[in-house]
Amino acid sequence: MSAGGAGGGATAAYPQQTIMAIGAVGGLAGIYLGHFMPPAFSFFGGLGAICAIVWGADAVRRVASYGLGTGVPSIGMIALGMGIVAALFGLSVGGIAGPIVSFIAAAIIGAVIGVLANKVIGMGIPIMEQAMVEIAGAGTLAIIGLSVVIAGTFNYADVVQNVVANGYIALIFIIGGMGILHPFNANLGPDEKQDRTLMLAVEKAAIAVVITGFASSLHEGLMAAGLNIFVGLVIWAFAFMKYYELVKRDAFSVVGTGLLPSAEELE
């Protein structure tokens, strides 16, 4: 493995197709369930966003393993940048098929940016085009999913009024972007493991559900907001504990306190 180093793909315990399926199918299913069910069940949008963010984090992990280094945060930002454009475009023209139209638009935008990065800027990362398509799709689903949590629907007029006009789109942009970029960035190093990175993605996405769930009290009432926050907190607590377990599994040692290892110990 060469995470954060030069060249080479990342090794993975979960195959990329599985994660893609979880992200795309889970994301869209969550968004549609959150849209069609009563407002109290808008947390389904959050569950969709969690799936999408895990997928995005995995795509970032694969592309950033080619030695992106400080480019990891940038790629998370571009994911949500592409996502906002695609999401608003798709929701405005797509009607009930809005999320799917957004998803396709994101794939096209991602492909164009991937080709530009490889052919024009000359980054020369073999999986760049595919990874950008995936990252754009994941970013779009994350934005729509979290918007469904706040607005209870992906109806364009409601999203514009309840999410964009009052500025919560900035919150969704940054919290979704951090959810996608932070897991790999926080685990950067030669002994990075896929399951630990993805568990961190779940944890960060759960925080996004909690915060957007709190914001949902504006339009969906306290019951729905309470349920959103509860679901988010449960997932967060589980994922955080699990992440800590994986840290203990992967670290050289987890000590309560101690001095630095001596030169002999390092040999």
Next chain:
Amino acid sequence: MEPLIGMGVLALIGVAATIAGASEDLESDVGSQSNPNSQVQLAPQMMFPHRIYNKAVSGEPPSNALMCSVGAAVATVLISEFTLSPLFALVIGSLVAACVHGTFAVTSTMGRAASQRRFKQPVYLDMIRSHTPVIMGYSFITTFCVLIVSYLMTVVLGHPFPLTMLAFIWGITVGAIGSSTGDVHYGAEREFQQFEFGSGLNASNSGNIVRYGESGVRNGYDNSWFCAKFGGPVTGIAFGMTVFLGSWVTTIFDPAVSIARGWLSVVAGVVIVLILIIWNWKIEVKARNAFGPYKEDKPEEASA
């Protein structure tokens, strides 16, 4: 609005921004975020394991934008849904933001250390337990001050952007200024104190950061103590000036009064930028004349 009230609000905004800038820089220094982070990350790989917090939460601009927009979102919900007084709402919003930032800090330092297994970098739990509250405390101050700036701008000065969006933008700004202004004093100086001052970072010294303090092992507190002397305050002044001067021109020359006033504010802004450019240029020329380029042959000249 009365010009005098506008000036008063502007002064408050400037003060809050100055505090936000200073605390933002110290917050990033306790956790070694952004600029100094690459060397903290590299050190174990060069056989220099350390007890320094590795808070790799992307760059400072995104992480501060996250704190500030989370705080603003929570505060706006509390104000409009729970009809809480704005002051309490801003405090609670900042508290939530500090907690969220705390989880980002903890997961990144644990994750980065765990990914250095082959270099035998341990995860020191006491270091994480002691440093994370400090990081959260600083991030609370930063978020609260940025929220005050944004709130006064939206409510009193009538800025058209919603609070969350404005806090997001000011969060990016304070992070960018902290990253460019304050970090230099930690990344370039403090981490390499054992080498001659001004010698630059030789490639062979990469990762060889100072790991022992005056007494015991050096940690993030020691670094924020050092940066509180100059790096933090200078970041505060930089951010305070940015916020103050940026709003000052439109408060003095209010575009709402007449279109000519609006153009005057643009002219005043350009004049301020020109003055700062010339001033900076003068300082640089003076510093170059006083200290000059690195002179390698100085001892020989002296002996000749």
